[in-house]
Amino acid sequence: MTPIAYRAERMFATPHAHGGGGVGRIMLLVQLALVPATLFGFWLYGWPAFFLWVVTLLSALVCEFASLRLLGGKAVGRTLFDGSALLTGWLLAMTLPPWSPWWVGALGGGIAIVIGKQVFGGLGQNVFNPAMVARVALLISFPLQLTAWVTPLPLVSIPAPGFLEGLRITLGQAPLPDAMTSASLLGYAKTELARGVDLLHAFSGGHAPRLSWLGVRSGSLGESSALLIFLGGLFLLAAGVIRWHAPVGVLAGVLLPALFAHGVAPERFMSAEQHLLSGALMLCAFFIATDYVTSPTTDPGRLVFGLGVGLMTWIIRTLGGYPEGAAFAVLLMNAMTPIIDRVVKPRILGRTRSGKPLIPRPDMADAGKGG
């Protein structure tokens, strides 16, 4: 027999096997989980929502490409299509008012990618969640456009804008008809409280925004359907992409104080259900607070992080100047992530929590036997 011709071209590091999966697969699964809520958003808010989504994603991709080229990175194509920029753009689009003009999406995509991610050094290096950075920057810069909610007009209904009309809305050529605008539940509650109307009266009125698990309400492009977002989150949990700690933390962080406060003073504090089905809470719990890069690395740390996000959200919603606080809460807790990571660490085997070696006990006769 001939000798075996094998010659290693280089040294291979251990391990020689791999469990499979990759960054691209993770990004793809998250995008898959976003599809139902996104499609529902298109159906609910019509063509303008679809156009805004396209513009935001394109902007994110173009800015990613430009940044990578300017930074002189290698393998630009591979990084561009690893799905991370697309996902950032997508998440941002989910949080925008569905009939926003095109430049809101375009600018937002740019802020998210360039300021939110690339200036920190690209994927994995950013301190703050890029989509939330963009969302907050837009909200502060353009409060009018960012709070222009429209009444849900399902695509199949008669007064819904058609394809061309939708395009004109997105391009800013058609003014938003007054009859179309509608307050979000959180905004409505804040306004009524400011007017001195207590919540019991405010919500008993006929024109008060309704609660809907399916999400037929005014709100952001992809935030309205709590149910579909929740299902997407369950899919990610089942696929092992996310862990339960951060979502449970966020939901508990909002619901516990809400239950308590509403129980004590229902005229001043919204109910847990109103909190749960409003604003960005569900999306934040399953898709934003679970962002790997900007949240802690240990499971207990993620629970702490989630609780912080939830609690801050409730505080801002209840006591702050803005009706919705999820994006601010996420950014605040992002800043806390390094501290949480420093404090909440796993115990090293054979060491105490403080890192000192355990004391040897060679005489442990039969103690602890049984395994």
Next chain:
Amino acid sequence: MGLMEKFFGFSWGVHPEDHKRPAADAATRVMPTPERLYVSLAQHLGAPALPTVLVGQRVGKGALLAQPQGAVSAAIHAPTSGVVAAIGEIPAPHPSGLPVLAVTLEADGEDAWADDLEACDDPFALDPAEISRRVAAAGVVGMGGATFPAALKLSSSKKAGVATLIVNGGECEPYLSCDDRLMRDEAATIVDGIRIMLHATGAKEALVGIEDNKPEAVAAMEKAAENHGEIAIRPLPARYPMGSEKQLTLVLTGREIPAGRLPADVGVVVHNVGTAKAVSDAVRLGRPLVARIVTVNGGAVRAPGNFLVPVGALVEDVLRCAGGLSREPARLVMGGPMMGMSLPHARVPVVKGTSGILALVAAEANGAVENPCIRCASCVRACPIGLLPLEMARRAEAGDLKGAVGIGLKDCIACGCCAYVCPARIPLVQYFAHAKGSLAAEERARLRTEATRKLAQARTARLEAEAREKAEAAARRKAERAAAAAAKAATEKIERVEEVGA
């Protein structure tokens, strides 16, 4: 074990696809002795052995080829009868392909055992120290892959007074089934070896941990041990790295080995099932460790299975025994896929610690391009030690060795769980190995500087002492001269006085 683990199962390690069958189910084949054997003199942890034979010398199978050198070392014996053809350098089974000193043996085809083997019918009548001596004389090393000289572990356990002997039949590495095969085929010999080791160490009980993906081995061992109450067979959940000393001790006894300490510090000693078999052979039959079971496996191997291979056979010959390769492998590995080393080529010899030879095809091998870390923390959950691999890698990459050590670099056991699960395919183990290497180099440099400083100090002290002595001597001489002069002057004066007086 903590409360959390009781409720949520194991929170450490990974569960790789094991790829053990069908190789594990094929009967063990005996490899015919090749014409030439290349017996490395560095097959164990510690100093290489010192050759005791001359080129041209005829040796019997099991005759001593090289004797241990230094405190931690092991003897090397002839794997077959024949003539010593050369003593020189050959390519080592090491990724670098750097040469190693070896005895090349020309087989005579008789395969006849040497006639001076020291057999023993009743090992339990022997003194524990005598057992250790015989195990050392047989060149037995840890067969799990660490290849630490077994006799040293036996005698130090006796000294430490360990209560429990843990026998590792976990074989948690994927692809490998040599221990599985050994337990199925030679359960009685293993149990005998365990009893001899209990006698040698003075331990009261033996716990044999076997992963539950090897039901045949568990059954065979239970049957062999049924009349020996001191030996308990403990099936374990299949989980990598169950075979790691720290993990196995924790799972079997609930005791945690303190960082930087040995199992003896919690009253246990861990030996592999293969070592138990080798101890029995060494003490009962007087046969040194000259052959072992090697798993030949991987996508490129035509007839995967287990082979009884003489130490010193070339990987190439072993592969041929398994029907050769069906295609060019992407990677040739000695050992398991998690911790084994990649081979430079197939012309390296099998050593005592070779548990497997894997010819992996591209689809099985971990070869994707490295991406940036996305902090998903899969590695944190996979780490069996509770480290933060992503943080350690970040520090190692930045050259912050002190920082890496501060968060546990020295506790890392290089099991590879972190890199196995990493979706960004970051070669984390390589980062840690590099950092550990740099640390060792720094430590050596520090010791060297220390030694130089001490020498310089000693020289200064010596020179000063010499100068002082010289000065003192000079002063003494001066004083002597002065005294002599004074005495002379005094004498002259007296003489003068006498003269005057006269």
